[in-house]
């Protein structure tokens with residue numbers, strides 16, 4: 492049997508070294524990748540002399556991300572852009588440093604440890620929801636404040652309080668600039684008087700000031716509060732007994748803060764829209780919440796007892812995966828993928844957005860909201876590798892148990908208190924920032940159940 496090579500793969504002709512493709516990616520990344528999809532399950536693309544492939548088949552996705560994990564590093568532009576803010580955290584490091592950090596940090600994110608944060612999560616959510624009035628509510632603001640408060644309380648045992656709005660705005664500025672900069676071949680220094688740079692500098696100063704203040708205060712007080720920061724400080728490498736360095740603790744706080752709230756807020760945002768637009772699913776989820784909780788505040792133990800509520804969250808992340816794309820890796824050596832020889836340095840792109848909507852893996856109305864797909868005994872089995880909102884392989888999301896618990900608790904508290912309905916007729920249009928956001932935000936009508 493002859494082995495195919497990268498040159499044998501289908502690809503659109505490259506014009507002007509691929510510069511127009513980079514410009515198109517800045518405008519609408521998902522449209523560019525969708526155009527690649529029309530070429531098959533493993534098309535190629537060249538940009539600025541770099542060979543790349545898109546992987547659209549779940550089996551091939553697993554083959555590359557799991558079986559060949561040791562031949563992958565992250566595509567450098569992602570870490571370059573993110574490390575400006577997140578330093579040398581587990582999100583951006585590679586090789587032995589990443590292995591050491593990941594091994595240590597996993598101890599702080601096991602399901603058992605995460606269950607210990609449930610009360611902090613529900614305190615934050617209950618406090619945030621207590622301030623919500625009946626009527627039209629900007630859900631993007633609500634969820635980004637709620638999830639920011641959750642991460643602030645779990646990290647530092649402190650509500651985010653008066654800093655919320657400024658911090659939420661700063662995070663948004665940083666996400667927008669990160670994505671815009673990713674599709675330039677390099678990042679121009681932030682001190683240059685270019686459009687967007689002053690806003691980026693201000694946003695970055697604000698976030699560093701906020702987090703640095705908490706970390707320094709804890710170091711100065713030396714108290715052993717058992718929150719996430721306390722845990723990061725207490726972690727010891729099982730192999731060597733070493734602690735994380737002060738800089739690593741700080742960088743890890745930053746990555747938990749950044750990676751840990753915008754993603755969950757985005758998932759909840761799409762979920763709230765889908766439940767508002769599907770009153771029957773909303774009613775079923777609420778009936779389940781009422782039956783399990785009988786009006787009390789949910790705990791970690793309850794989260795597994797509400798399968799339909801969980802299915803609505805999973806289905807929301809299928810249709811609108813917060814990390815919709817740019818799980819891009821570079822090969823450190825030659826591999827054979829699906830019988831095709833790919834040379835070292837090839838870029839490999841995996842795109843949940845397309846895997847999650849492909850009729851071959853989702854034969855039952857792939858674009859429709861049907862939480863039943865995720866219920867026990869569903870009609871179709873989901874092929875492995877076709878549903879990857881948290882990624883897959885050794886670099887799978889470190890915070891996934893945290894995120895699932897947080898979202899389930901917030902969703903249950905919201906349904907206990909409010910009925911959700913659309914404020915207009917238009918379905919929100921998704922747009923890729925670092926996460927997949929509704930282009931013009933999302934406003935819903937909330938009616939408290941006492942008034943309903």
Ligand code: HEM
Pocket residue numbers: 581582583593746747748750751752754755758812813814817818819879880881882883885886887888889890891893894
């Ligand atoms: C709904 C919420 C979330 C989603 C959809 C999500 C999604 C993801 C995905 C897809 C990746 C892998 C990216 C890749 O392979 O290139 C990832 C990595 C990561 N996530 Fe999450 N995430 C969520 C919440 C969180 C939370 C709450 C935290 C921390 C508190 C967190 C921390 C991280 C970290 C540290 C990594 C990097 C892991 C590594 O490279 O070893 N995430 N996340």
